[in-house]
Amino acid sequence: MDISKTVTATYYVLKPLIPRRLQIELRRRVISRKRRHCSHVWPILEQAGKSPKEWPGWPEHKQFALVLTHDVDTFRGHERCYNLMKLEVDLGFRSAFNFVPERYNVSSKLRADLVNNGFEVGVHGLNHDGKLFRSRKIFNERSDKINHYLKAWNAVGFRSPAMHHNLEWIHDLNIEYDMSTFDVDPFEPQSDGVSTIFPFQVTNSLNGAGYVELPYTLPQDFTLFIMMQEPDIGIWKQKLDWIATHGGMALLNTHPDYMRFDTGKMEEEEYAAGFYQEFLEHVSHRYEGLYWHVRPCDVAAYIAKQPLPYVTTD
16 A cells, blocks of 8 residues: 555545644644755755756757746635736746636636636646546546546646646547656655656557656745745755756746735735745846746647657556
8 A cells, every 4th residue: 555645645634633733733733854864855856956867958059948837726816817827028028828627717717818818728737626646536536527628728838736746647648748756846745746846748558648747846935945944045946056057948937826916914825926026036037048038838848759768558
């Protein structure tokens, strides 16, 4: 029996019964304890910096890639997307916004406005209830609905809530890329990282079909600012410098749900959006002209054309 999967499944059964404030406090304690024991592998796992065999480098001879993504977990986050879009437009950046189709009403106007302004829209699970990968039966039932939304939204990318993943099952989705993994993150419920800061292809051994896997390589904002209560973006800067040195992909996942865009009183699960703005300004100033900044779909299209080694699933 896989104990970690059993613990995770039990947590999601009990989660609705536990007050949110208590959930956060318990998770903070667990993460604080884990952090002390994982300092030798997080936020930097040295072996993850090794480039793949026959790695072609990034287009335009850029030193590294920069990919920005956002998971919109709740309706509160949905309502803050225009603020986040404006922040990025003003600074010259573009990103992908991933929405949960059946947790809140996803505005077709918002999706259209994002695409019309050069952003990308992706699908973030189906219900965000932690059950997507609980069994093959559940995944089969939900994958049909997920494929429906992928087609309806003209989306080619997927990310699972809570970063749950099964790279074999994900073949059932009509996608060009998945973003449900990470190089290293011992604080996620399913903490098996892929140990690389480079994207890679995942191919089905039965029919040769496949997709590109884009692991996130910078710590998530929720982990840093809500769980660890970090006072600044020092860890983002540290990890970015290391990724840039190794020529990898700096892929960041943030959540408008937790960003505070005004000067009002900060709630328990919020951090100042100025942290994210500071990160973008830091990238553009420190690494001006050195990074290939594109959307996830653009990275996936590039990697799919390369004769790189790939991961095969049965």
